[in-house]
Amino acid sequence: MKKTLAALALAAAAVATLAGPAGASTRTTRTHQTLRCQGGRHATITYKWQGPVAVDSWVDNRCRHQWLTVIYCENPDGQSPKCGATDITPGTKTHLGPLNYSDRAMLVDQPTCGAPDNNGCEY
Numbered sequence: 001m002k003k004t005l006a007a008l009a010l011a012a013a014a015v016a017t018l019a020g021p022a023g024a025s026t027r028t029t030r031t032h033q034t035l036r037c038q039g040g041r042h043a044t045i046t047y048k049w050q051g052p053v054a055v056d057s058w059v060d061n062r063c064r065h066q067w068l069t070v071i072y073c074e075n076p077d078g079q080s081p082k083c084g085a086t087d088i089t090p091g092t093k094t095h096l097g098p099l100n101y102s103d104r105a106m107l108v109d110q111p112t113c114g115a116p117d118n119n120g121c122e123y
Contacts, residue, residue: 026050026051027050027051028048028049028050028055029048029049030046030047030048030049031046031047031049032044032045032046032047033045033047033104033105035068035105035106035107037062037063037064037065037066037107038063038065038066039063039064039065041062041063041064042062042063043059043060043061043062043063043066043068043088043105043107044059044060044062045057045058045059045068045070045103045105046058046059047099047103052101053098053100053101054072054098054099054100054101054103055098056095056097056098057070057095057096057097057098057099057103058093058094058095058096059088059092059093059094059095059096059105060093061088061089061090061091061092061093062091063090063091063107064090064091065090065109066090066107066108066109067087067088067089067090067107067108067109067110067111067112068087068088068105068106068107068108069085069086069087069088069105069106069107069108069111069112069113070085070086070088070096070099070103070104070105071083071084071085071102071103071104071105071106072084072085072086072099072100072101072102072103073100073101073102074100074101075100075101081101081102083102084121085112085113085121086113086121087111087112087113
């Protein structure tokens with residue numbers, strides 16, 4: 001019950017933060033993060049931002065032997081923010097969707113979140 005109430009309060013706070021005066025709009029920007037793989041290839045993550053929030057994201061992991069781990073957190077200003085990660089297999093191009101805050105990515109030799117069929121984890 002406490003978790004449900006906390007989740008509802010967090011969701012309401014997030015909506016209130018994004019809400020603005022009628023007619024006001026939040027500027028949308030895109031950024032790209034490129035990581036160089038072993039062997040000269042690269043992995044690219046594209047983030048679509050509205051203010052400090054990544055509202056959409058896409059990944060193109062052209063690495064042959066390295067996993068791409070994308071890490072994201074809820075509001076980093078809160079105490080003990082909930083974070084998660086998603087592993088992208090080598091040679092995969094995918095749409096990740098919204099990621100929240102504190103987004104970053106790294107190349108690793110094996111999945112960060114466990115077995116190859118586990119595509120997401122929380123911590």
